[in-house]
Each structure stands twice: as C-alpha cells, then as structure tokens.
Amino acid sequence: TMSDVTAAATPESGASAPKAPGAIAREVQRRRTFGIISHPDAGKTTLTEKLLLFSGAIQMAGTVKARKSGRHATSDWMEIEKQRGISVASSVMQFEFRDHVINLLDTPGHQDFSEDTYRVLTAVDSALMVIDAAKGVEAQTIKLLDVCRMRNTPIVTFMNKLDRETRDPLELLDELESVLKIQCAPVTWPIGMGKNFRGVYHLLRDEIMLFRAGEEKADGSFEIIKGIDNPRLAEMFPLEIEQLKTEVELVHGASHPFDLEQFLAGVQTPVFFGSAINNFGVREILSALVDWAPAPRSRNATVRDVAPDEQPFSGFVFKIQANMDPAHRDRIAFLRVCSGRFERGMKVKHLRLGREIKVSSVVTFMASSREQVEEAYAGDIIGLPNHGNMQIGDSFSEGEMLQFTGIPYFAPDFFRSVRIRNPLKIKQLHKGLQQLGEEGAVQVFKPVQGSDLILGAVGVLQFEVVASRLLNEYGVDAVFEGTSISSARWVSGDDKRVLADFEAALGHNVAYDAAGNLAYLATSNVNLRLTEERWPKLKFHATREHS
Ligand code: GDP
Numbered sequence: 001t002m003s004d005v006t007a008a009a010t011p012e013s014g015a016s017a018p019k020a021p022g023a024i025a026r027e028v029q030r031r032r033t034f035g036i037i038s039h040p041d042a043g044k045t046t047l048t049e050k051l052l053l054f055s056g057a058i059q060m061a062g063t064v065k066a067r068k069s070g071r072h073a074t075s076d077w078m079e080i081e082k083q084r085g086i087s088v089a090s091s092v093m094q095f096e097f098r099d100h101v102i103n104l105l106d107t108p109g110h111q112d113f114s115e116d117t118y119r120v121l122t123a124v125d126s127a128l129m130v131i132d133a134a135k136g137v138e139a140q141t142i143k144l145l146d147v148c149r150m151r152n153t154p155i156v157t158f159m160n161k162l163d164r165e166t167r168d169p170l171e172l173l174d175e176l177e178s179v180l181k182i183q184c185a186p187v188t189w190p191i192g193m194g195k196n197f198r199g200v201y202h203l204l205r206d207e208i209m210l211f212r213a214g215e216e217k218a219d220g221s222f223e224i225i226k227g228i229d230n231p232r233l234a235e236m237f238p239l240e241i242e243q244l245k246t247e248v249e250l251v252h253g254a255s256h257p258f259d260l261e262q263f264l265a266g267v268q269t270p271v272f273f274g275s276a277i278n279n280f281g282v283r284e285i286l287s288a289l290v291d292w293a294p295a296p297r298s299r300n301a302t303v304r305d306v307a308p309d310e311q312p313f314s315g316f317v318f319k320i321q322a323n324m325d326p327a328h329r330d331r332i333a334f335l336r337v338c339s340g341r342f343e344r345g346m347k348v349k350h351l352r353l354g355r356e357i358k359v360s361s362v363v364t365f366m367a368s369s370r371e372q373v374e375e376a377y378a379g380d381i382i383g384l385p386n387h388g389n390m391q392i393g394d395s396f397s398e399g400e401m402l403q404f405t406g407i408p409y410f411a412p413d414f415f416r417s418v419r420i421r422n423p424l425k426i427k428q429l430h431k432g433l434q435q436l437g438e439e440g441a442v443q444v445f446k447p448v449q450g451s452d453l454i455l456g457a458v459g460v461l462q463f464e465v466v467a468s469r470l471l472n473e474y475g476v477d478a479v480f481e482g483t484s485i486s487s488a489r490w491v492s493g494d495d496k497r498v499l500a501d502f503e504a505a506l507g508h509n510v511a512y513d514a515a516g517n518l519a520y521l522a523t524s525n526v527n528l529r530l531t532e533e534r535w536p537k538l539k540f541h542a543t544r545e546h547s
Contacts, residue, residue, distance in 0.1 A: 024341055024377065025309035029295050031379035033103040033336075035120055037145065038130035039138035043160040047130055047276040047285075048093070051104065054286055055095025091321075092334065092381045100290050103381055107144065114459045115440055116319050118410050119392065121147045123318040123336040125379065126154045126293035128285065129269070130276075133159040133166035133193075137179045145180050150543075151406065152266030155182065156288050163213060163275040165194040170247070173255060173271065183268040185258040186251055188284060190273040192240045200273050200281060201228060201244055203251070204258065208233060211280055222280065264294055296379035299338045301395070301402035306339050308378030313340035313348060314397040315382075316404040317390055320439045322469070331439065332383040333390040338404065342376040348396045350389075351403060359384065392440040393545075408543040409513075411488045412443055412456030415521070416463055416480035419452070425476045429453075432474035433466075437514035442466045444514045445488070445521065449507035454521060455480065456488055485509075485521045487528055489540035492518070498537045506531070517544060 038044045091106040107120045121127065127148050129141065148155060159172060166172075173184045188200040191208070199211040199222070208230075210223045225232055228248065233241045262268035270288055274281020296308040306314055319334040342348075347358050376382050384390060393407040420429050433453060437444040442463070443456040457463060463480055470476040490513075493499050499518065503510050509521045520540060522528035532540050 024311065027101075027341075027377040028308040028379065030100045031103065031295055031377060032100055032126070032289050032293050033105065033124050033296065033379040033381075034126045034128055034289060034293060035105040035107045035124040036128045036130060037107060037121070037141060037148065037155075039132070039135075039140040042130045042132040042135075042138070042141075043276040044130055047128075047158065047160070047282065048104065048106070050276055050279045050282045051102075051286060052093060052095060053279070054097050054283065055102075091319075092383075094380070097286055098290055101380070102286075102289070103379055105381065114457065114462050115410055115443075117144070118147050118458065119318050119407065119440070121153065122151065122407050123334075123381065124153065125296055126156065126289065128289070129155050129157045131157065131159050131172070131176075133161050133169070133172060133273070134164055136167055136172055136175045142180065145182070147410075149266065150408070154263050154266055154293060155269045156285060156293065157184070157269045157271040158276070158281070158285055159190075159271060159273045160276050162190050162193050162197050162200075162273050163211075163278060163280075166190075169273065170250065170254070176269070176271075182266075183256045183262065184271050185256045185263075185268050186271045186273075187258060187288070188272045188274070188281065189244070189248060189251060191244050192237070196237075196240060197275070198237050198240050201248065202284075203248070209281075211275070211278070213278060221283070260292060263292060296338070296377075300405045302405060303400075303402050306402065306404075308339050310339040311341075312398040312400065313342050313346070314338045314395065314400070314402065314404075315342070316396070316407060317384075317392055317394045318407060320390065320392055322439070322441075331386055331388060331390070333386055333394070335382050335384055335396065337376050337378050337380045337382065339378055340398070342380075342382060344374050347398075349399050351395045351397060351401060352391070353389065388435060388439075391438045405545060408545055409440075409443065410458055411490070411542045412458055413487070414457045414460050414463070415483045415485040415488075416455045417452040417483045418455055419479045419481060421477045421479065428474045429470070429476045429478060432470045432476055434514060436466055436469060441469070443488075445511035445519055446513075447508060447511040447521070448503055454483060454485060454511060484523045486524055487522045489520050489522065489528065489542060490517055490544045491520050491538050491540055493538040495537055498535070502535055502538060 036044045036048065091108070093104045095102050095104070105120050105124055107117050108114060121144065129145065131137065131141065145155070157176070159169070169190055173186065176182060176184050187204060188202050190200055191198040197211055199209050201208050206227055208225045208228070210225065212222070228245065256268060258270050259268055263270060270292065272281050272284050272288065274284070276282060298305045298307045315335045315337040317333045317335050321332050321334070345358065345360050347356050349356050395402060395404045418429070418433070420426065433442070433444045436442055445454040445456060447454060455463065455466065467478060467480060470478050491499070491502070503518070506520070509523070511519050511521055513519055520531060522531065528540070
C-alpha cells in the first residue's frame with residue numbers, strides 16, 4: 001500500500017502509524033481555509049473576534065483589537081518588530097466549529113498592506129468579503145477581489161453595520177454586481193436599518209431573525225420567527241414588515257437565486273446582512289462557510305495535480321515572516337499543507353535545495369496561542385522556523401519532485417531608488433536587498449543602464465520595514481528617494497532579437513528583478529500604453545509566478 005512505501009522511504013519518521021487514506025479524506029473534508037477581504041474600517045477586526053468567539057476562545061475578544069491599535073503607533077524599528085511579533089501569532093487562526101476545523105488567514109490591510117496581503121489569498125480556499133453597508137464597494141476591496149479572481153476563489157459577502165444608517169440594500173447589490181462583476185445572491189435581507197433595524201429575513205428558510213441592539217450573545221443565537229406572513233411580525237413592526245414584503249418581491253424578481261455550483265466557480269456570491277459588533281448575522285456566515293465553502297481541493301504543480309487526500313505530505317510556502325529577535329535572523333516560513341498528513345518529527349524534502357530536513361520544531365496557530373503542532377492536513381498552515389534558506393513559493397514533499405504553481409508576484413505600485421551614505425557598504429546593501437527580496441519583503445529591480453537600484457512595493461510601509469531591517473540586520477544606512485517610475489510590467493517574448501532590441505532601446509527603463517526576470521519600468525500609464533503599442537511582439541505582465 002501507499003503507507004508502506006511512505007514508511008519505508010522515511011524509516012525514522014513519526015512514531016505513530018500512518019493514517020489510512022480514508023482517514024485523511026475525512027480530515028480534509030472537515031477543513032475550511034479562508035481569508036477576510038475588506039477595505040480598512042469595514043469591520044474585519046471586529047468580525048474576526050466574533051468568529052473566534054464561536055470557537056470558545058473568548059479570551060481572544062480583546063486580543064485582535066490590541067494588536068490593531070499597535071498599528072497606529074510610530075513605525076520605529078522596535079514598534080514594527082513588536083507588531084510583527086504579535087502578528088506572527090495571530091496572522092493564522094485555527095478554531096473548531098460544528099466539528100469542522102477552520103483556518104482563518106489574516107490578510108494584512110491598512111498601512112501595512114503589502115504583497116503578503118495578496119499572496120495569503122493564494123493559500124485560501126474561499127474568502128469572506130466584508131463591506132461597510134454605509135459605504136459600499138471601496139478601493140481595497142476591488143484590488144483584493146481581483147486577486148481572488150485569479151483562482152476563481154469562492155466569495156461569501158457580509159454587508160456590515162446595519163445598525164447604522166446605510167445605503168439602500170438593493171443599490172448595494174447593484175454596485176457589487178457592476179463594480180466587482182460578481183453575481184449577488186442575497187441569502188438574508190435586512191428589515192429596516194439604523195435605529196429601526198429589526199433584523200434579517202432569511203430568504204431560503206423563510207425565517208426572521210430578530211435584532212436587539214447591544215445584545216452581544218456569545219453563541220450568536222437570536223430569536224427566530226417562522227414565516228414572513230406570521231401575524232406577530234405585523235404586530236411588532238407593521239411599517240417595516242410591509243416594506244420588507246415589497247422588497248422581497250423585488251429581490252426575488254431582480255436577483256439571482258443562490259446556486260452552489262456558481263458560488264464554487266467564483267461567479268456568484270451569497271450575500272448576508274448583519275452587524276459584526278452586535279454579533280448579529282455572524283453565525284450565519286460561519287454556517288455558510290461550513291455548509292457551502294469548499295474543503296481543500298487539488299492544487300496545480302509542475303508535473304501533475306496534487307489531490308488533498310493523497311497519502312504523501314506536500315505543501316508550499318506562501319509567506320515568510322522575520323521573527324522577533326533581529327539578532328538571530330530567525331524566520332518563520334508559513335507553509336500551506338496541500339496533501340497527506342504532516343506529523344511533527346517527520347522528514348520532508350525541501351525541493352528547491354534538494355535537501356531533506358527533519359521538522360522537529362513547527363508552530364501552529366490556535367486561536368488562543370502559538371502551539372507546537374503535532375499533525376496537520378491539507379488546508380492547515382504550519383510555521384517552519386528557518387534561517388533564511390526558505391523562500392516564498394518553495395515546495396516541500398516526501399520526496400517527489402513537484403513545484404506548486406500559482407504563487408504570484410504582483411507588479412508594485414510604489415517605487416523608490418536606493419542610495420547609501422557609506423559607499424563601502426555597497427556589498428552589504430546588495431546582500432541585504434537580495435535576501436529581503438527573496439523573503440518577499442520588497443521587490444528589487446536593477447536597471448540595465450545606470451547604477452541605482454529600484455525598489456518596488458504594493459504598500460508604502462514595506463519601504464520603512466526594509467530601511468530599518470537594512471540598518472539593523474545588515475548595518476546599512478540606506479536612503480530611499482522618489483523616482484519617476486510609476487508602474488512596472490514583466491516582459492516576455494519569443495523572439496530573442498526583439499528582446500535585445502528592446503533592452504538596448506529603452507535601457508534606463510528596462511531592469512532585471514532579483515530572480516533575473518526582465519521588467520519594464522514605466523513613468524506613467526500613457527508611457528506604458530505607448531510602449532506596449534510600439535512593441536507588439538512583446539508581452540507585458542502585471543504578475544509573474546515564482547520561479
Ligand atoms: P477593520 O479596519 O476592517 O478591521 O475594522 P474594525 O473591525 O476595526 O471596525 C472599524 C470600526 O467600525 C470600529 O470602530 C468598529 O467598532 C466599527 N464597527 C465594526 N462593526 C460594526 C457594526 O456592526 N456596527 C457599527 N455601528 N460599527 C461597527
């Protein structure tokens with residue numbers, strides 16, 4: 001059997017017997033791995049806390065907030081370290097709900113919006129989109145949804161803050177459909193809003209869940225009244241119930257009925273209304289994730305697709321985080337398990353380096369603390385401490401040569417050129433930037449002409465982090481200056497001569513990134529468009545895959 005082969009290949013691995021394939025499949029089926037996407041202030045932190053309440057980790061309730069307020073502190077080195085130290089522990093949260101294992105991955109937002117934010121989404125199987133119902137679709141939501149679309153990630157939508165005056169719910173759905181280009185299937189519908197918010201009507205169950213402000217129940221259960229025609233409702237709030245009936249008719253006529261297939265294809269999103277701060281509608285979200293969102297699915301690798309319930313272990317690194325102690329240069333690589341069963345103490349192969357490592361120290365992320373992991377299955381995230389030899393995109397297996405694909409680098413939106421005060425430190429600068437580039441902290445471009453290095457990032461805080469880490473870890477006092485560059489595209493083409501001509505003609509704006517890929521650094525959108533038009537044989541890409 002498969003298990004014999006595995007055991008023979010790694011004789012010293014794990015003490016306990018490998019699980020039967022059926023047992024692995026059962027563990028996979030009960031896993032849900034998702035991330036929350038939202039614009040700052042829509043309520044992601046609040047909702048995360050409420051979701052954790054369901055796991056029984058009620059002591060968490062203040063923790064997420066404490067971490068967030070740290071974000072607004074000054075960004076000197078110790079502060080950044082402190083924040084990152086805390087966020088290592090809480091950037092992955094695992095909890096149980098209705099006999100399911102839920103992995104919630106934090107997608108950093110706010111000022112520390114970085115490539116991590118994007119790449120975390122390559123490690124999830126579904127996403128929860130939180131919208132402030134007073135504001136509707138906002139800029140960061142659009143960006144994050146675009147990334148979800150690359151893998152057709154199924155999206156559940158939560159319209160938050162119905163206890164406030166919000167925009168018209170029908171108009172909100174319209175905006176979602178037209179701006180985000182995603183079909184909306186309302187599952188609950190709000191009754192009133194703000195001071196007159198009475199609750200939500202469950203369109204599939206024909207039930208009304210009554211809202212009471214300030215009633216923050218840990219189990220999120222609110223009084224339920226069966227049937228929209230129930231006379232009790234007309235007694236309780238005659239005006240709102242009349243309006244509800246009219247709206248429900250409109251909704252049935254104008255919107256899409258919920259369709260599981262369409263949801264799983266990423267074409268349609270079920271929409272829930274509620275109020276995170278009141279824990280209202282949160283349990284419905286969690287149920288939707290458990291009932292509808294997909295368990296871990298097969299993943300593409302270079303040689304074949306890897307199914308989650310295969311016996312041998314495999315996974316890939318989607319994020320690297322420097323540890324708290326800069327003196328030790330310890331890093332934690334976040335690995336998403338893609339197949340098999342991981343067990344502490346087992347030997348796995350680091351495929352890029354062709355090296356076998358024994359994983360005796362691994363961290364997992366329970367809602368309440370950072371703990372040693374004993375076993376993990378597809379969908380789970382484990383943290384591998386290392387000294388800088390692991391990179392984003394690295395694959396691990398029990399020996400089979402496979403490289404998981406689809407872990408992208410995103411064209412940066414912000415650029416700086418780097419200068420150093422002490423020219424004797426040029427070597428350290430290059431070494432530092434090389435390593436920080438590999439870690440995914442920043443993108444480094446070396447123009448074909450000229451000696452300045454150009455740094456690129458998707459969030460400006462990345463530059464501050466890089467500057468302080470260069471100083472603290474490499475002893476390099478670097479100065480970052482603005483540049484005329486406004487966007488970057490990776491360039492490919494079949495004809496080597498055309499590529500060489502391109503390089504020669506536009507030397508100042510053509511550069512190589514840390515992995516040796518050719519890129520064009522444009523000075524404006526117009527400039528980019530003109531260049532694309534002038535070089536029709538070349539392709540310009542806004543993302544590139546890890547290589
Ligand atoms: P994040 O930036 O997306 O993490 O948002 P937070 O969870 O920090 O919420 C932003 C602000 O909105 C905070 O002041 C919250 O207290 C508030 N908030 C969150 N959910 C609700 C809600 O359901 N109703 C109201 N009225 N305010 C809310």
